Amino acid sequence: MKMKKSLLWIVVLLLSIAMVAVFSLAGCKAKAAAEEEAAAEEEAVEEEAVKEEVEEVAEEEFTILYVSGIADPFMYMLGKGAKAKAEELGVNFLEAEYAKSWGPEAQIPILEAATAAGGIDLIIVVPTSTEALIAPLKKLYDQGIAIITADCFLGDGDYSVESNYSFPLAYVGTDNKLGGLQIADHMAEMLGEEGEVFIQNTNPDTSSVVARGEGFTEGIAKYPNMTLVGEEWCLDVQQTAQDQTATILQKYPDLAGVFGVNLFSAQGAYQAVVNAGLTGVVKIASWDATPDLINALKEGKVDLVLAQKPYEVGQLSVEAGYNYLANGIEPDKRIIPGFEFFTAENVDDPDMQQWIYQ
Amino acid sequence: MADITITTRKNGLQKFFSQLGNRWAIIFLFLEIILFSIISPGFFSVKGAQVILINSPFILFLSLAETFVIISGGIDLSVGFVMGFSSVVSAKLIVAFVGLGMNDLLSIIVGIVITLCIGIIPGLVNGILVARLKVPPFIATFSMIGITHGISELLIKGSYIRNLPPIAGRIGNGSLINIVPGKTVSFFISPTIQRGDQLIEILPTVFVIPFIFILFFAFILKSTKFGQHTYAIGGNVDAAIRAGINVKTHLIKIYMLSSFFSTVAGIMYVFRYVTGKADAGAMFLLDGIIAVVIGGASLYGGIGSVWKTLIGCFIILVMENGLRMLGVPTFYKLIVIGIILIFAVLIDQLSPELIHREE
Numbered sequence: 044m045k046m047k048k049s050l051l052w053i054v055v056l057l058l059s060i061a062m063v064a065v066f067s068l069a070g071c072k073a074k075a076a077a078e079e080e081a082a083a084e085e086e087a088v089e090e091e092a093v094k095e096e097v098e099e100v101a102e103e104e105f106t107i108l109y110v111s112g113i114a115d116p117f118m119y120m121l122g123k124g125a126k127a128k129a130e131e132l133g134v135n136f137l138e139a140e141y142a143k144s145w146g147p148e149a150q151i152p153i154l155e156a157a158t159a160a161g162g163i164d165l166i167i168v169v170p171t172s173t174e175a176l177i178a179p180l181k182k183l184y185d186q187g188i189a190i191i192t193a194d195c196f197l198g199d200g201d202y203s204v205e206s207n208y209s210f211p212l213a214y215v216g217t218d219n220k221l222g223g224l225q226i227a228d229h230m231a232e233m234l235g236e237e238g239e240v241f242i243q244n245t246n247p248d249t250s251s252v253v254a255r256g257e258g259f260t261e262g263i264a265k266y267p268n269m270t271l272v273g274e275e276w277c278l279d280v281q282q283t284a285q286d287q288t289a290t291i292l293q294k295y296p297d298l299a300g301v302f303g304v305n306l307f308s309a310q311g312a313y314q315a316v317v318n319a320g321l322t323g324v325v326k327i328a329s330w331d332a333t334p335d336l337i338n339a340l341k342e343g344k345v346d347l348v349l350a351q352k353p354y355e356v357g358q359l360s361v362e363a364g365y366n367y368l369a370n371g372i373e374p375d376k377r378i379i380p381g382f383e384f385f386t387a388e389n390v391d392d393p394d395m396q397q398w399i400y401q
Numbered sequence: 402m403a404d405i406t407i408t409t410r411k412n413g414l415q416k417f418f419s420q421l422g423n424r425w426a427i428i429f430l431f432l433e434i435i436l437f438s439i440i441s442p443g444f445f446s447v448k449g450a451q452v453i454l455i456n457s458p459f460i461l462f463l464s465l466a467e468t469f470v471i472i473s474g475g476i477d478l479s480v481g482f483v484m485g486f487s488s489v490v491s492a493k494l495i496v497a498f499v500g501l502g503m504n505d506l507l508s509i510i511v512g513i514v515i516t517l518c519i520g521i522i523p524g525l526v527n528g529i530l531v532a533r534l535k536v537p538p539f540i541a542t543f544s545m546i547g548i549t550h551g552i553s554e555l556l557i558k559g560s561y562i563r564n565l566p567p568i569a570g571r572i573g574n575g576s577l578i579n580i581v582p583g584k585t586v587s588f589f590i591s592p593t594i595q596r597g598d599q600l601i602e603i604l605p606t607v608f609v610i611p612f613i614f615i616l617f618f619a620f621i622l623k624s625t626k627f628g629q630h631t632y633a634i635g636g637n638v639d640a641a642i643r644a645g646i647n648v649k650t651h652l653i654k655i656y657m658l659s660s661f662f663s664t665v666a667g668i669m670y671v672f673r674y675v676t677g678k679a680d681a682g683a684m685f686l687l688d689g690i691i692a693v694v695i696g697g698a699s700l701y702g703g704i705g706s707v708w709k710t711l712i713g714c715f716i717i718l719v720m721e722n723g724l725r726m727l728g729v730p731t732f733y734k735l736i737v738i739g740i741i742l743i744f745a746v747l748i749d750q751l752s753p754e755l756i757h758r759e760e
Contacts, residue, residue: 140730147674148681152456156725159452160443174563175674178570178591185594207567210596248563248676 105164105368106135107361110154112169112195113279114141115306116333116400117353121193124357125167132365137163145246145279147175158183165189165364167215167357170197172248177208184210189367191215193360194353195250202376212367215360215378217351219251222382223258223302226328229347229384230263230300233326237268238299241291243308245279255304255330272298277308284311285318292319300326306333313344332385332399340390348385350398355380425748426697426712429741433716437723444726453715453722454608455574458673459484459682460714461611462666463689464696465618466659468710471693472622473655474635474702475531475538479545480663481686483523485679486549487667491516492562492677495569505566513668517661523549524660528653542656553679562677573672576602577609607669614665619707631655635702688717691738695745704749716741 109125111118122138129136139157142149150171158166166183170176170192177197184190190211198208230240242259245252256274263271272295277284284307292298292315301316303309309329316325322344329336332350339345363374383398438445463480470477491512498508523545530541568590575591580601585592589606622628630651633641642648663682670681696713698705721734 138728140725140728143731144684146678147676148670148678148684151674152452152722153725155452155455156722157728159446159448159726160441161448172674172676174565175570175676177567178574178675182574182591182600185596185598185600187597 104135105365106137106162107165107167107364108137108139108157108163109357110139110150110157110166110168111141112150112171113145114143117194117306117331117351118169120353120400121169121357124354125361126357127354128358128361128365132361134361134365136361142171145171145249147172151175151179154179154183158188163188164368165191167191167193167360167364169194170250171195173197173199173250174248181207181210189364191360191364193356197250200250200377213360213363213374213376213378215356215363215380216251217356217382218379219254220258220261222330222349222351223255223260223304224262225258225384226255226302226330226347226349227259227262227265230259230302230326230328231266231269233328233346234269234299236266239270239272239295239297240300240302241272241288241295241298242274243284243288243301243303243312244274244276245284245305245308247276252304255302259302259304277311279305279307281307281311281314284308285315286311288312288315289319292316292321292325298325300328303327303329306331306336309336309345310339313339317344332383334399334401337385337390337399340385340387343387346387350383350385350400352380352382352398353400426695426709426716426745430712430716430719433719433723437719437726441723441727444723449722449726451602451605452726453718455605455673456722457714457718458607458611458669459666459685460688460692460717461608461615461711462662462669463682463685464692464710464714465611465615465707466662467689467693468696468698468705468707469618469622469631469655470538470659471690471698471700472635472702472705473631473652474638475652475655476690476700477527477542477656477659478539478686479523479527479542479549480659480666480689481682481684482546482549482553482680483520483660483663484667484670484682484685486523486553487516487520487664488670488681489553489556489562489667489677489679490519491668492565492671493556495566495671496562496564499564499566505568508566509569516668517664520664520667521657521660524657525653527660528656531656532649532652550679557677557679565671565675567675569672570675573607573669573675575606577604577606578602607673610665610669614662615707615711622707627651627654632703635704637703688738691742692717694749695738695741697745697749699749700746 107125107129109122111122118141126136137157140153142153154168166188168180168190170180173196180190180197192211192214194216196214197211198206200214202209202211202214240263242256244256247253260271263269273291275287275291277287284303288301288311301312303312309327313327316322316327326346327344328347329345330349332348336345336348340348359378359380363378366372367374383395385395389395443449463484466477466480494515495508495512498512499505527541527545530536531538571591572589575589577589579587579592581592581594581598582601584598594600622631630641630646633644633646634648634651638648667681671677692713693705693710694700694713695716696705696709696711698709717738720737721731724731724734
């Protein structure tokens with residue numbers, strides 16, 4: 044009985060320590076943020092007062108929130124670009140939590156929590172589903188918040204035609220279909236315009252990767268001696284991609300090329316090829332210039348990498364949003380930064396290094 | 402004289418611990434709310450509460466399912482994937498019915514009814530395995546994870562279900578009462594509004610539905626013969642048999658009930674996210690079990706209640722959403738919940754009732 048009691052005291056003690064530790068940790072962060080905010084506000088108030096004296100026009104402060112799709116190098120890069128531009132333009136920039144997994148059930152709660160406190164003028168969001176994000180984003184739009192979708196879009200991505208998903212200001216992101224088409228051309232060139240190819244895709248619910256697959260399919264169809272043997276969906280899990288590609292390699296021993304539509308599918312695909320001892324025999328084209336894929340390119344495990352420009356996507360999103368908020372200028376419905384190709388020849392080129400996601 | 406004072410003091414302390422054992426969860430919840438209100442701007446607001454409630458249905462339903470199973474002395478690991486299974490089945494059915502030219506709302510209703518009937522089958526199988534064939538609940542329900550997950554993946558061929566009618570999303574993202582001042586009032590379904598209109602929302606639909614279930618089943622568990630038998634079986638199976646309770650049939654009913662709740666959770670998922678997904682419930686399964694244990698139920702059976710589970714759920718929900726509003730990674734939640742779970746079990750073992758039972 045006595046032992047139990049002392050044990051109980053220890054439990055109570057530990058409980059209180061743990062609680063104090065955790066909350067002071069969280070508290071510090073919040074306090075620091077609050078102090079910063081307060082300081083910024085003070086500054087703003089002072090500035091405003093000065094300005095009012097001078098020209099009697101009070102400038103409004105804007106707050107932009109970035110809601111990413113998943114914690115990966117592309118999304119971090121996009122956030123960095125957006126943050127840099129926001130600082131340049133002098134607008135407040137907030138980042139919501141980077142989700143652990145890709146999908147609406149992870150993203151929507153984050154989106155809602157991040158907007159609960161209010162005070163947000165523009166949301167830059169990478170919608171993880173073409174359908175599931177429509178209702179919650181529409182709700183925020185109806186409260187007067189402007190929406191820009193970056194990298195991925197809602198519905199079919201055409202915001203210029205009136206529909207239940209046409210409310211975002213703009214889509215800022217790569218022309219995924221064009222990228223897919225050009226990858227098909229590069230693949231054809233590498234393979235001498237003949238052979239069997241395969242698409243290792245991720246999510247049929249995500250606009251960007253679907254368009255890449257469509258572009259590649261169309262591109263390959265132009266070459267009469269090339270056949271597309273299939274398209275698999277790994278749902279953004281690298282291990283699944285590896286298993287799926289391994290199965291395809293078994294089924295089609297003459298397979299000549301694989302297109303991995305993003306880093307998870309490309310990394311899974313090349314790993315399967317390496318494991319089968321087919322490095323260099325089966326060509327791998329991949330999307331997204333992550334350090335891992337660039338290294339794989341240097342090692343000869345990957346043959347082609349398309350680099351998007353996430354930093355620019357972030358910058359362009361903030362710029363378009365700022366112009367709309369501050370000056371009422373409606374941006375283009377589609378804002379498309381270009382892309383670059385990394386090959387074994389140009390991977391060490393100093394000019395190309397800026398396109399690697401850091 | 403001295404002796405007497407010591408004894409009374411001992412009794413006082415014992416009382417204190419016994420009270421702490423019973424109440425620490427609710428005290429912790431209040432502390433949590435107070436702390437987040439202080440450190441997180443915008444947390445203590447109508448909007449903040451809405452965010453917590455709108456994210457609550459899955460953990461509420463899954464923990465309600467576990468409450469019954471755990472009190473009866475078992476455990477149901479399959480709830481998360483039964484939820485995914487039913488989200489896939491209902492979404493597929495609704496899309497199919499709409500495709501056949503049926504009215505949107507009618508398709509949804511028929512789809513739900515059929516899903517509810519299909520959704521209790523995993524529970525029936527679990528129940529028969531556990532009660533009649535004496536398979537340990539852990540193994541029986543663990544196999545059901547694989548079976549339901551596999552079937553759902555086959556149904557959707559490793560993808561998602563698309564093209565659900567937009568009305569589904571409006572129900573899942575609407576509130577009990579939606580008021581656009583001076584214009585419209587709607588119930589359960591979010592209204593179509595013009596940009597800039599003020600929208601007042603009272604209680605998210607996806608919280609109202611589980612809450613009605615909670616009210617009803619809290620009554621069932623506490624005040625009906627069904628509930629009393631559940632406690633009796635969990636407390637002491639042999640005694641329950643001697644008392645003339647049909648334990649086998651009762652356990653089958655419990656597992657079917659658990660499956661039923663998981664199925665409703667899956668249907669809620671379809672409304673909230675306008676899609677069906679095979680692993681929809683994977684991230685809610687553990688939270689569901691943890692909420693029950695934090696709420697003070699004993700994993701040995703016989704102890705627990707729906708209201709205590711509700712407190713456990715809100716400890717997790719407040720933690721998760723509070724951290725999100727702060728912008729702190731929710732990884733902290735995993736650590737804190739882990740620590741709380743250990744305490745919950747330790748306090749459970751130290752509680753006087755259990756000590757007496759051991760003696």
